[in-house]
Amino acid sequence: MTARFLAATALVASFATATYADMARYELDPTHTVVYFTIDHLGYAKTLGIFTNIEGSFAYDLDTQALEDVAVKIQAASVNTFNEARDGHVRNADFLDVSNYPEITFVATGGTPASETTGTVTGDLTILGQTHPVTLDITLNKVADYPFGHQKEVLGLSMTTTIQRSAFGMMYAVENGLVGDEVTINIETEAIKDE
Incomplete structure (x- = not known):
């Protein structure tokens, strides 16, 4: 299970060295990947928003836990806060x-496992053309062949x-203080092995 967790954290981490020929390709499943956030509004409650256009891929070796070519991209205009006027404001300058x-x-x-199913991943987040490091807390939910449809291996995080x-x-x-500075971001994703 530890090897499986290291494999999952390799989604967004760099471990070991392997030739590209040994790497398998994984694609984030857009129908089972969501990024959502909450932010304080006037101190009364938190406002929820989601991004609906997300894509990502990576190359990964199950035996060595090596990872290459990680690329995750969100279309900022796909933000949805469940209010048309607010969506327009969030999309503007x-x-x-x-x-x-x-x-x-x-x-x-980079990434560091804490247990068989938990750990952290560090990386560079770019918003508004500015890049800053962030640390993600990660839980490995499942690694298994999908039970129907494509039946390929899926990593769930x-x-x-x-x-x-x-x-x-x-x-x-x-x-x-009308809108909070702190933004909590959550990601739920399934990555499908490309065979």
Whole structure:
């Protein structure tokens, strides 16, 4: 199980060395991958938002736990806060400025297992053209062949992290406290082995 966990953390981490020929390709399943966030609104409650356009892939060797070519990309304009007027505001220059910065990206730099099914992954998050390191807490949910359909091996992960949006230059309503600075980010994903 430990080897399986290291394999899963290798989604966004770099372990060992292997030739590319030995690597298997994995694709994030867009129908089973979601990134969602919560942020404080006026101190009353947290507002929920999700991103609906996410893609990612990586090369991975099950035997060595080696990983290459990690690429995760979110289309910023796909943000959905379940309110049309608010969505428009979140997409404009006060927040995500999607016209000038259409993509949010994450690239891994390392990972550390804490138990058979938990650990952390560090990486570089880019929002509004600014890149800062973040640490994700990871839980390995399952590694198994899919029970129907494609029946390929699937890695299932839950991840969470917290960022300060002001660190990325997103200063709107931070000083007056109308909108929180701290953003909690959650990721649920299934990655399918490409055979």
